[in-house]
Amino acid sequence: MQLSDPSLLCHQSFIDGKWCDAADGRQFTVYNPATGESLAEVADCAQIETEQAIRAAQEALNEWRALTAKVRANYLRQWFELIQANQQDLAILMTLEQGKALTEAQGEVAYGASFVEWFAEEGKRQYGEVIPATNSKQRLLTIRQPIGVVAAITPWNFPIAMITRKAAPALAAGCTMVIKPSEETPLCALALAQLADRAGIPAGVLNIVVGRDSKVIGETLTSSSIVRKLSFTGSTPVGKFLLQQCADTVKRTSMELGGNAPFIVFDDADLDKAVEGVLASKYRNSGQTCVCANRILVQSGVYDAFCEKLVQAVQSFKLGNGLEPGVNMGPLINQAAIDKVELLVAQAISAGAQVRLGGQAQTDSLFYQPTVLTEVSAEMDIFHHEIFGPVAPLVRFDSEQQAIELANHTPFGLAAYFYARDMSRIWRVSEALEYGMVGINEGLISNEVAPFGGVKESGIGREGSRHGIDEYSEIKYLCMSVD
Numbered sequence: 001m002q003l004s005d006p007s008l009l010c011h012q013s014f015i016d017g018k019w020c021d022a023a024d025g026r027q028f029t030v031y032n033p034a035t036g037e038s039l040a041e042v043a044d045c046a047q048i049e050t051e052q053a054i055r056a057a058q059e060a061l062n063e064w065r066a067l068t069a070k071v072r073a074n075y076l077r078q079w080f081e082l083i084q085a086n087q088q089d090l091a092i093l094m095t096l097e098q099g100k101a102l103t104e105a106q107g108e109v110a111y112g113a114s115f116v117e118w119f120a121e122e123g124k125r126q127y128g129e130v131i132p133a134t135n136s137k138q139r140l141l142t143i144r145q146p147i148g149v150v151a152a153i154t155p156w157n158f159p160i161a162m163i164t165r166k167a168a169p170a171l172a173a174g175c176t177m178v179i180k181p182s183e184e185t186p187l188c189a190l191a192l193a194q195l196a197d198r199a200g201i202p203a204g205v206l207n208i209v210v211g212r213d214s215k216v217i218g219e220t221l222t223s224s225s226i227v228r229k230l231s232f233t234g235s236t237p238v239g240k241f242l243l244q245q246c247a248d249t250v251k252r253t254s255m256e257l258g259g260n261a262p263f264i265v266f267d268d269a270d271l272d273k274a275v276e277g278v279l280a281s282k283y284r285n286s287g288q289t290c291v292c293a294n295r296i297l298v299q300s301g302v303y304d305a306f307c308e309k310l311v312q313a314v315q316s317f318k319l320g321n322g323l324e325p326g327v328n329m330g331p332l333i334n335q336a337a338i339d340k341v342e343l344l345v346a347q348a349i350s351a352g353a354q355v356r357l358g359g360q361a362q363t364d365s366l367f368y369q370p371t372v373l374t375e376v377s378a379e380m381d382i383f384h385h386e387i388f389g390p391v392a393p394l395v396r397f398d399s400e401q402q403a404i405e406l407a408n409h410t411p412f413g414l415a416a417y418f419y420a421r422d423m424s425r426i427w428r429v430s431e432a433l434e435y436g437m438v439g440i441n442e443g444l445i446s447n448e449v450a451p452f453g454g455v456k457e458s459g460i461g462r463e464g465s466r467h468g469i470d471e472y473s474e475i476k477y478l479c480m481s482v483d
């Protein structure tokens, strides 16, 4: 492995400031999705280690929360600097275990680091308030206090940013954490723990438990009364399952779940910009992002022109091993992902969709061709399911009202996009779309300063922005007699 700092390749869980094997010595293999080669053997931890991590987080809590926000910020700033300084090695690890092109991986490391930088500062702004009393013999005020021990469960598609988007606000607020990363991508998570340790973040504040048995680790986290909060990023079905598990101990939860983003091209759109927007939104990370355009709704008057422009542009993608120069689209994460995309495309074709470009996986690999389908309709499964692959299904519509109805015809509500130039239309459509985030003439909407999150079955709460830290603190009301 071509790391300049080989010590960033870690094989064990990080618990209470120590690197730990599984109690029974079991390990699991991490594979490179681009080549199928094994990358590393990693500790296959489960209930025992998770319980150890919860205890470590509990024991570290009082000292960590007693620090001033400024002192915690200094630790986070150090972590930010180390992530930045090791960007290339972290990006290589990410491309190796997740598959995304190295340029995208470099971008994600910077994006992930930006949350650490942002919340180091936001932690200093956890203000309370003094409230004018209704009784002259009382004084009323509120203070903000950390929730306590937080559990986080994160996905494989952004193996650094989905961790720091939770760990940074949690630690800044004074919480301690147990994180279970995806078994597909443990190496990035463990490298982040290595750098947090080097930043001097005290033992027990940040714990990473890696293992294949996500169900057991999850049950251990959600059933523990010590864990007061679960922050989950992943699919909606798993999110629903975890929400049910959290009910017994009435945990606070943050849920960043699945999407089914409409991408609407109106007849007054700048078609070249709209094509750029599709390339940025639909095909990023080989279509494996929660905010990927999942349905491309095109008004009939510009449908053919837009389709020609899009097909032309999508042909420019270079599919291959993300470490190779010039490659800008990598493999899907595993065979199950390939099977899901192949099923959705086959069903669409059998229901009348046309393949304008691509339409199949490369044989005996996890590479799926950048694809454009036309004549897709709302009667097809592909319209209703998160594709999580580089497939753009084009759907024709006639009126603005029809576009809004088609866009909102889903239980999901994470991100939506539309391209138009008429200002009245922009306001009407922005307000009518039932989504947490809307890109207007823009296909890339994610950053650390804006509130990221969805409505309906796409989630609960927001990450990033000045709101993201509220997910990790409680408001306490103090009523003081001055009689």
Ligand SMILES: NC(=O)c1ccc[n+]([C@@H]2O[C@H](COP(=O)([O-])OP(=O)(O)OC[C@H]3O[C@@H](n4cnc5c(N)ncnc54)[C@H](O)[C@@H]3O)[C@@H](O)[C@H]2O)c1
Residues within 6 Å of the ligand: 153, 154, 155, 156, 157, 158, 162, 180, 181, 182, 183, 214, 215, 216, 217, 218, 219, 233, 234, 235, 236, 238, 239, 241, 242, 255, 256, 257, 258, 259, 289, 290, 291, 386, 414, 458, 459
């Ligand atoms: N809204 C967002 O911010 C956001 C961001 C990234 C990904 N996602 C969503 O995540 C999904 C892709 O990621 P994925 O395939 O890793 O999702 P997933 O739900 O399969 O897994 C997510 C995490 O949950 C764990 N997990 C799975 N089953 C579990 C169980 N029974 N108990 C406890 N933990 C369990 C996994 O090991 C992994 O760590 C997509 O639906 C995508 O839209 C959403």
Ligand SMILES: O=C[C@H](O)CS(=O)(=O)O
Residues within 6 Å of the ligand: 157, 158, 288, 289, 290, 291, 446
């Ligand atoms: O997959 C979901 C991530 O949140 C993608 S993004 O990079 O934050 O847009």
